[in-house]
Amino acid sequence: MRFVDEAIITARSGKGGNGCASFRRERFIPKGGPDGGDGGRGGDVIFRASTKLVTLYDFRLKRHYEAKNGQPGMGSDKYGRAADPLVLELPVGTLVFEVTEDEQGAPCERLLADLVEDGQEVIICKGGDGGRGNIHFKSPTNRAPRRCEEGWPGEDKKLRLELKMLADVGLLGLPNAGKSTFISAVSAARPKIAAYPFTTLVPNLGVIQDDVGHRMIIADIPGLIEGASQGLGLGHTFLKHVERTRFLVHILSCEDLVHDQEADPFAGFGLLDEELARFDSRLAEKKQIRVINKIDLLAEEALDRLQARAQEYERETGQTIHLLSALRGDGLEAFVDLLWQRLHAMNTQAEDGSTPCPEPLDAQQENE
Numbered sequence: 379m380r381f382v383d384e385a386i387i388t389a390r391s392g393k394g395g396n397g398c399a400s401f402r403r404e405r406f407i408p409k410g411g412p413d414g415g416d417g418g419r420g421g422d423v424i425f426r427a428s429t430k431l432v433t434l435y436d437f438r439l440k441r442h443y444e445a446k447n448g449q450p451g452m453g454s455d456k457y458g459r460a461a462d463p464l465v466l467e468l469p470v471g472t473l474v475f476e477v478t479e480d481e482q483g484a485p486c487e488r489l490l491a492d493l494v495e496d497g498q499e500v501i502i503c504k505g506g507d508g509g510r511g512n513i514h515f516k517s518p519t520n521r522a523p524r525r526c527e528e529g530w531p532g533e534d535k536k537l538r539l540e541l542k543m544l545a546d547v548g549l550l551g552l553p554n555a556g557k558s559t560f561i562s563a564v565s566a567a568r569p570k571i572a573a574y575p576f577t578t579l580v581p582n583l584g585v586i587q588d589d590v591g592h593r594m595i596i597a598d599i600p601g602l603i604e605g606a607s608q609g610l611g612l613g614h615t616f617l618k619h620v621e622r623t624r625f626l627v628h629i630l631s632c633e634d635l636v637h638d639q640e641a642d643p644f645a646g647f648g649l650l651d652e653e654l655a656r657f658d659s660r661l662a663e664k665k666q667i668r669v670i671n672k673i674d675l676l677a678e679e680a681l682d683r684l685q686a687r688a689q690e691y692e693r694e695t696g697q698t699i700h701l702l703s704a705l706r707g708d709g710l711e712a713f714v715d716l717l718w719q720r721l722h723a724m725n726t727q728a729e730d731g732s733t734p735c736p737e738p739l740d741a742q743q744e745n746e
Contacts, residue, residue: 392420394529400453417508421445
């Protein structure tokens with residue numbers, strides 16, 4: 379199944395059933411009063427978040443969704459049946475925007491829902507109320523009203539769905555840095571792995587669980603290149619998936635050192651930071667951990683030189699560089715322990731109220 383993170387659809391709730399104009403007619407009551415029942419309510423359109431889904435692909439195949447209408451009222455004071463709601467499941471992390479036009483006819487959007495929890499439900503289009511039967515219009519001056527109401531129309535909305543994956547850790551790196559190898563080594567995720575750029579064409583999610591049942595979700599974001607914030611490569615498409623992660627792990631490869639001992643293995647960190655800042659300044663402020671991967675490619679002397687350069691980099695920038703081999707497992711267990719420590723510390727701070735969990739960027743923008 380293709381990974382799709384945006385879709386445009388239309389949704390329409392059901393029309394309310396018409397009220398009934400009827401009069402009681404029985405053998406010994408030839409001129410009975412009104413007994414027309416009300417129409418039933420139209421069906422709502424409801425969106426429900428589900429962790430079982432990871433793509434909006436189905437909403438590219440089918441773009442129009444309509445709930446059923448309510449049943450009309452009947453005589454003998456019988457009310458029409460209300461229509462069942464139309465429930466559509468979307469991946470957790472989906473934003474729902476209503477697409478409208480302003481006074482000048484230009485398209486504009488309004489955020490209707492942010493589905494961030496499994497099972498969360500939101501009524502997107504409310505069904506129309508049923509019309510009243512003539513039983514409601516009887517009065518001392520009108521004993522035989524023939525008036526009844528039509529059912530109220532439902533709501534009709536054009537919607538844009540945007541999926542922003544929810545994860546604790548976001549893996550960022552240049553193409554062929556070994557992110558897919560890392561996520562497959564620490565979780566059950568099995569992304570495509572090969573020795574050429576852009577092997578990963580879609581974000582992948584991996585889940586790690588500790589001995590007491592805590593889960594850590596890791597998102598492998600496709601490789602970024604210079605200019606990703608302007609849409610070059612695959613970056614512009616997937617940078618938005620970084621927004622909801624708790625913290626970032628920047629992974630670079632030391633493969634260039636195999637051919638050129640003077641190459642700067644840390645240059646990519648600055649490039650990634652710059653692309654994040656250009657896309658959204660708040661992304662550059664997220665906490666991050668920096669990693670040099672593929673140390674299994676280096677001879678012992680080259681690895682010693684890399685460790686020395688990493689220590690010098692830390693003294694100059696205050697940023698610790700972690701060296702590991704996701705393929706061979708060197709340093710991997712200790713690094714995963716570090717991720718758990720970072721996540722537990724952030725959860726504790728959020729519970730204490732000292733450092734609340736970051737609000738999704740779209741919600742922040744909505745409040746501004």
